[in-house]
Amino acid sequence: MDEEMIMDKQEFEKRTAKAREIILAAMCKAGSGHVGGAFSLVEIITALYNGIMKVDPQNPRWEDRDRLVLSKGHAGPVLYEALAQRGFFPMEWMDTINQGGTRLPSHADQNQTPGVDMTTGSLGQGLSCACGLALAAKRDHKDHTVFCIIGDGESNEGQNWEAAMFAAQYRLDNLVVICDYNKLQIDGTTHQVMNLDPLPAKWEAFGWEAFEMDGHDLDDINRTIAKAKEVAGKPAIIIANTIKGRGHREYANQAGSHNVKLNPEDADKILAGLEA
Amino acid sequence: MQLHEKEARMVYSETLCDLIKKNPDIYCLEADLAKATGTFGTVREECPDNFIDTGVQEANLIGVAAGLANEGKRPFAATFSCFASRRVYDQITISVAYAKNNVKIIGTAPGVTQGPNGGTHMCFQDLAIMRAMPNMEVYSPCDAYEIREVTRYLAQTPNPAYMQLLRPVLPAIFDEDYKFTPGKAVRLSQGDQVTLVATGFMTAFAKQAVQELKEEGVSVELLHYPVIKPFDDQALAESVKKTGSCVVVENQNIIGGLGGAVCESLAENYPAPVKRLGVPDAFGEVATEDYLLEKHGFSLGHIKAACIEFAPK
Numbered sequence: 001m002d003e004e005m006i007m008d009k010q011e012f013e014k015r016t017a018k019a020r021e022i023i024l025a026a027m028c029k030a031g032s033g034h035v036g037g038a039f040s041l042v043e044i045i046t047a048l049y050n051g052i053m054k055v056d057p058q059n060p061r062w063e064d065r066d067r068l069v070l071s072k073g074h075a076g077p078v079l080y081e082a083l084a085q086r087g088f089f090p091m092e093w094m095d096t097i098n099q100g101g102t103r104l105p106s107h108a109d110q111n112q113t114p115g116v117d118m119t120t121g122s123l124g125q126g127l128s129c130a131c132g133l134a135l136a137a138k139r140d141h142k143d144h145t146v147f148c149i150i151g152d153g154e155s156n157e158g159q160n161w162e163a164a165m166f167a168a169q170y171r172l173d174n175l176v177v178i179c180d181y182n183k184l185q186i187d188g189t190t191h192q193v194m195n196l197d198p199l200p201a202k203w204e205a206f207g208w209e210a211f212e213m214d215g216h217d218l219d220d221i222n223r224t225i226a227k228a229k230e231v232a233g234k235p236a237i238i239i240a241n242t243i244k245g246r247g248h249r250e251y252a253n254q255a256g257s258h259n260v261k262l263n264p265e266d267a268d269k270i271l272a273g274l275e276a
Numbered sequence: 277m278q279l280h281e282k283e284a285r286m287v288y289s290e291t292l293c294d295l296i297k298k299n300p301d302i303y304c305l306e307a308d309l310a311k312a313t314g315t316f317g318t319v320r321e322e323c324p325d326n327f328i329d330t331g332v333q334e335a336n337l338i339g340v341a342a343g344l345a346n347e348g349k350r351p352f353a354a355t356f357s358c359f360a361s362r363r364v365y366d367q368i369t370i371s372v373a374y375a376k377n378n379v380k381i382i383g384t385a386p387g388v389t390q391g392p393n394g395g396t397h398m399c400f401q402d403l404a405i406m407r408a409m410p411n412m413e414v415y416s417p418c419d420a421y422e423i424r425e426v427t428r429y430l431a432q433t434p435n436p437a438y439m440q441l442l443r444p445v446l447p448a449i450f451d452e453d454y455k456f457t458p459g460k461a462v463r464l465s466q467g468d469q470v471t472l473v474a475t476g477f478m479t480a481f482a483k484q485a486v487q488e489l490k491e492e493g494v495s496v497e498l499l500h501y502p503v504i505k506p507f508d509d510q511a512l513a514e515s516v517k518k519t520g521s522c523v524v525v526e527n528q529n530i531i532g533g534l535g536g537a538v539c540e541s542l543a544e545n546y547p548a549p550v551k552r553l554g555v556p557d558a559f560g561e562v563a564t565e566d567y568l569l570e571k572h573g574f575s576l577g578h579i580k581a582a583c584i585e586f587a588p589k
Binding site: 110131137 | 285325328330331333335336338339340341342343344345346348351367369370371374375376377
């Protein structure tokens with residue numbers, strides 16, 4: 001409801017630094033975590049939940065809210081931090097990630113976590129589901145926006161391209177997709193493993209309006225998402241140029257940061273690697 | 277025209293069309309097989325806003341349906357049973373069942389009824405694999421009246437479900453008075469020498485077998501299972517306590533489907549000899565239904581022979 005809480009740049013930087021600390025500390029406690037793909041999204045998710053998306057922490061299923069499908073579900077913790085920060089649930093829940101009985105599983109789960117709009121984790125499925133959300137909004141004459149975040153490695157999955165055709169066919173201009181283009185996937189760079197380029201041209205060929213942005217720059221995020229929301233008659237995608245593991249000296253730009261073993265006893269040392 | 281004189285697919289599609297007119301939250305989803313399902317000239321014509329065709333995109337079909345269900349819609353997503361189950365098993369598992377999104381999946385032309393499409397399209401494992409999925413109910417109605425009843429029922433329930441849908445005109449097992457009872461098997465004949473269990477396409481053959489065996493002096497109790505999961509353990513145990521043995525026949529692989537359910541249930545509740553009739557762990561091929569029933573040993577003659585073998589001499 002209080003979507004007007006726009007932050008200034010300084011406050012935003014403080015907030016995103018704190019978010020990385022909370023996420024990494026929680027992953028250390030859990031013993032492992034998808035650090036790379038979570039850290040590449042910190043600025044985007046923080047911006048979405050602090051000024052861009054209409055949400056109501058007191059009423060997570062509010063029917064006029066904007067939706068987010070985090071199709072790269074393994075980045076769950078970055079979403080959880082943002083939701084906790086907004087008051088969807090206590091920040092203390094972050095300490096329970098991946099513990100038995102937790103409400104915060106490694107991958108996003110609509111039935112476990114207040115504020116999670118769609119269950120994801122098996123890559124390639126979220127965009128189809130987001131199309132369903134957007135189609136329902138169209139049929140119900142609602143004007144909220146459905147956001148969907150897909151990974152670049154995830155973009156190898158053919159189902160994304162089925163959904164790409166579908167969204168264009170059904171003119172889902174209430175759908176804004178953000179591709180977390182950090183150019184790394186588990187087995188190497190996206191160029192080495194399964195090249196996606198020219199990525200914006202691919203989406204344009206599928207009938208989408210494509211944008212690019214610096215996924216770590218607040219002004220660019222705000223500006224580009226605003227433009228994407230204005231696209232009429234077709235869906236929009238933003239290729240977000242990001243750095244996997246951004247903000248940590250050891251994990252930044254490392255394919256190996258996809259899923260990292262983190263010894264809880266080394267938490268202090270690991271957290272010391274965060275860049276100020 | 278009486279209901280059972282209609283093609284089964286038209287019974288499904290006309291029922292769905294009526295349901296959508298009463299409840300606009302119900303949606304019909306197809307993947308370029310709307311003509312095969314019968315919804316092309318019905319739902320598509322009469323309720324175009326509630327008709328979504330994804331083209332040849334089964335994975336996306338399930339995902340879009342899951343998204344609609346997440347928003348409180350009630351999507352019925354249909355395609356051939358081979359595509360509606362095995363092709364999109366992970367999509368159904370995660371986006372539908374695990375996520376508890378209320379999608380009804382309609383698998384058409386099951387098993388040997390794919391005839392001329394042959395081995396690539398002939399799915400004998402959908403009951404087994406859908407049954408093994410948590411949060412998933414599994415249905416296989418046997419005639420026009422039951423298809424109408426189960427479709428109406430599924431439009432009201434909050435849980436994901438998979439339903440096999442036969443397409444041609446089917447022999448009438450029931451009539452206009454039939455009321456579907458959720459979770460229950462239907463006893464189609466009383467008998468005391470052997471229990472015969474059937475579902476879907478094979479129930480009509482089983483009924484015929486029971487009638488012919490009666491004339492031959494063999495008393496068969498026939499249980500029809502429109503719902504394979506949740507499985508009605510009680511009806512089976514009660515019947516087998518009386519008869520002492522069970523023959524089960526299905527238009528599926530004998531591994532894991534109705535036969536599997538029967539064996540699991542009896543093993544735990546009332547151990548007794550069981551004969552499973554169906555496809556003995558083989559793929560399909562292009563052929564008539566009769567050819568395939570004969571070849572794989574679950575024709576009318578095979579059903580009768582198995583019952584005679586189990587009936588006390």
